[in-house]
Structure formats: structure tokens, C-alpha cells
Amino acid sequence: MPNVLDPARIHADQAGDDVLFKIGDYRQFAAVHLELGEGATVDYLPEPTVITRRARHESVLTVVLAGGAHLHTRETLVLGRADEAPGDLATTLHVTRDSRPVLRQQLTVTRETLMGK
Secondary structure, eight states, X not given: OOEEOTTOEEEEOOSSOEEEXXXXXXXXXXXXXXXXXXXXEEEEOOOOEEEOTTOEEEEEEEEEEOTTOEEEEOOXXXXXXXXXXXXXXXXXXXXXXXXXXXXXXXXXXXXXXXXXX
């Protein structure tokens, strides 16, 4: 588990988009866990994730903040490509500060819910 100790500052991004395709009958899974110490700052800014027609993707971001730590993050989801319906997606974000919940967010998107089929 990455730990960012006080009072470090980290900026994390990536070079290009993630494009997710179906891999057999398997679900793709990505998990990121960050622990920030007192006074630490992290900018976690991944590029957009593209959910292609047959993708089945789940992602989890868990962040543990000390009292004076700061996090700047975003999640950009692209549902399908041009003239293509999206696949299935589930994302979860859990943030705590000093062991107390700050944010608990979950999003589930399926082709059926978006396309009404």
C-alpha cells in the first residue's frame, strides 16, 4: 500500500486514456489504495476511462487521510466510443479522515440501464 508521509506532495497522472475491452468472460478490476499522512498532498488525476461495448469493469479507490492531509482527484468515464453502446461499469470511492467516513460513493452503469433494454 502506498503511503504518503507528512509533508510530501505527489502529483500522479498517466500518459493516455484507459480503453477497456472484454477479455473472455472475465471482469476487469482495478484498485488504488492511498494513505496520506499529516500535511501530505496528493493530486491523483488519471486520464479518462473508456468503457467499450463488451467491457465489464469494476474500479475501487480507497483513500485514508490524516487530519491535515489533502487529496485532489477526479474520475472521468467515457461510456462507449463513437456509434457504440457502453459496456458495464461499477466504481466505488471510499475516503476517510482520521478514521471517520468523509465520502462513500458507488456508481453502477449497465447497458440495460442506459439503453432501456
